[in-house]
Amino acid sequence: PSAIYLKDYKVPEFLIDKTELTFDLDETQTIVTSRLHLRRNPESNSATAPLVLDGGEDVKLIGVAIDTYELPKEEYSLVNDKLIITATPNEFILTCETLIEPQNNTKLEGLYRSSSMFCTQCEAEGFRHITYYLDRPDVMSVFTTTIIGDESKYPVMLSNGNEIERGKTEEGKTFVTWNDPFPKPAYLFALVAGDLNVINDTFVTMSGREVALQIYTEPHNIDKVDFAMDSLKRSMKWDEEVYGREYDLDIFMIVAVDDFNMGAMENKGLNIFNSSCLLASPKTTTDDAYLRVEAVVAHEYFHNWSGNRVTCRDWFQLSLKEGFTVFRDQSFSADTHSSVVKRVEDVSFLKTAQFAEDAGPMAHPIRPASFIEISNFYTLTIYEKGSEVVRMIHTLLGEEGFRKGSDLYFERHDGQAVTCDDFVAAMEDANDVDLSQFKRWYSQAGTPRVTVTDEYDEASKTYRLHMSQMTPPTPGQPTKLSLHIPVKVGLVSANNEPLSFVYEGNTHDETVLHLKDAEQTFVFENVTEQPVPSLLREFSAPVKLNYDYSTEQLLQLMSGDADGFNRWSASQQLAVNELNQLIVQYQAGQTLSEETQLLKGFATLLSDKTLDPAMVALILALPSQAYMSELAEEIDPHGIKAARKHLRELIAKGLEQEFKVAYETNTTDGPYEATAEQIAKRSLKNAALAYWVAAGSDEAASVAVRQYRNADNMTDQFAALSIIVNFDLPEADELLNAFYEQWKHEALVVIKWLMLSAAREQENGLANVKSLMEHPNFDIKNPNKLRAVIGGLGQNTQAFHNLDGSGYAFLADQIILMNKRNPQIASRLCTPLTRWQRMEPELSGLMKAQLERIAGEDLSKDVYEVVSKSLA
Ligand code: HT7
């Protein structure tokens, strides 16, 4: 497999003004007839270039015609899955008949079966698995789609846009025709057919148009869509209020499917969702999953403007729509719940998972320069770092300036396929600013390090911050240029008050410093005492900040900084410092220290009744195993696990009474609601319960068991079960079984059970994981279930990082198995092995050996790219 390069972009040779599709759906053979209204692209340099249409190995060509002339075999060729026609008129209708077998489509790309329904997934290059097409995002066409099917099996037949006709064919089948008036690339095409139930609602837009809203599911799930519908209406309103964006069609449909490679898809007017991101009910869904449903519904809806109305010119520009849309969904969730809590959650995820990606063999800029398989680039870098880059533009321009820029962007490019440069140009032009240095964020990979030192001059009341920046080399980018990094700072006094200062002639409590050079000094005047700097407030840039804080300073920031985000950040730093000391002691075979400064900080926190309980819960959470791995020079999973366990017990024992009180005082009244207030209380209550149980008392253990048995919602039930299993309480086996028996008919709860069971640390951990994959309720065709078991194994340190290498070998077996069956999923399963160079030597060698074993197979492009780059 070879790479394609951004620098080689050329405009398409042909355009497709109209696309008329007919699907004759059948259990074994589906016939697709396309009529493409083609014309040569006036912007192309060639007047004679051949027509080259993308196809797939799973598409059988039955016939092809230009206007009414059926092409004989000599007048076209099929080479590397492409249909090539050398001689064509300048404007014509190409008719193509193809045969596909959705029931055998295990890759879940193109048209496939999920349970009893037909559905599609066309982003990024799935449409070519349906019929021959110019499958690239800069070819935008008006689609009319007719679906023919047996009405008794497929009473619901949906596609993009509006239903314009319905009737019976001569053979007595039903047909439905849909028309989408908005030109769109093929990746936004969708089709769904099945025996589905629907919930109807309406939304009146800001200009007074009524939009029909419909959510479709299989009949047994239709009682779980109310929250998604409510989230959709709130998202529609938010986009009108915050971005001035109104929905455009008369109908907006969402369909839930069980088998789906990712979270959801923003197809025009017909979003298709992984059921895990749409369905919610108090008894079966945790608070976290409710928040995910809300965020994903919002994300896909927001794509209607940032992605659909204005789309990407090519897939190198993916972050244009994904980074911006993640920024929009994060802002929506922040406005809906607590903005600080949301920011902490997002940053914690970024620092754990995206920073690791940026430090690994797959590191790439948010606008990559090349790729082998685009599906591999739906990454945390494109999405999460992409969002951080948009957020920095927001920070640089301010709320109003950013809105002016987004208004101009949407107005200027409505109906176009554009680039990240166009986005930044709109921001620049609307605000009359120069973002040329800032744009390096789009082309440079790696997480920048910012190192800060300071000095205070008592006599002149002057405080200086010296900052330097350095971005480490990443594959293919040995040297880096200085970035424009916005660093939001405030100063804190000895008695925890904000210290005002004069910076560049103005008095502030807080300001944004513009770090642009490799080294820069910022001077603050009128600083009345030696301050503690509160740096990178709200995480104003996706960098690793290094300032040598003392423990006292961290404790001070943790309890007193005006910036809620930095209070969390200080607590994390303190915990990281202590965990690192414990890891060193563990590795040296020493007794682990029995002292922790966190007790003081956590005690203050737990006694402060003015704090948001969700924030307290976040601060109480120790840095995760994954985050500690990301920070480590050389990852020792067993050392990290031992250190975390030890520190958790120290804190638990030191504050046992406080945790008991926090547990007892954070109960929620009334029926379950997914409101910020209730979610916050449940999160603190369950965090406190985990510590209380960790302290080891029988009382706490019996409270956990009681909570499990009495819970009236999944959040409390599953939190209690996780505690019982993770602390290996005597009831663990019994309740894990009881949980399965109670929920075995709820696929999404079974997924939670699979994950918890696979993650359970026990002697025969890997054997247990293997038996889960043999379980009657496991289904390898369902990516959610596979991800649950393999994801659970990844958290099971003992089983996965076993020194006999069996955990890695088992993962490699699954990758090899999935390589042909579902390459997108197989390639994602490789992620833990791609970190082999950062592991301690013994584990590193074992991981590398498995990568080499995989490399010896006949690999899909997806797996080949990840494995070969990891071994390079
Ligand atoms: N834009 C969607 C991406 C997506 C996808 C990509 C590759 C393979 C399968 C996929 N399913 C959905 C989702 C989004 O970001 O909104």
Ligand code: ZN
């Ligand atoms: Zn998206």
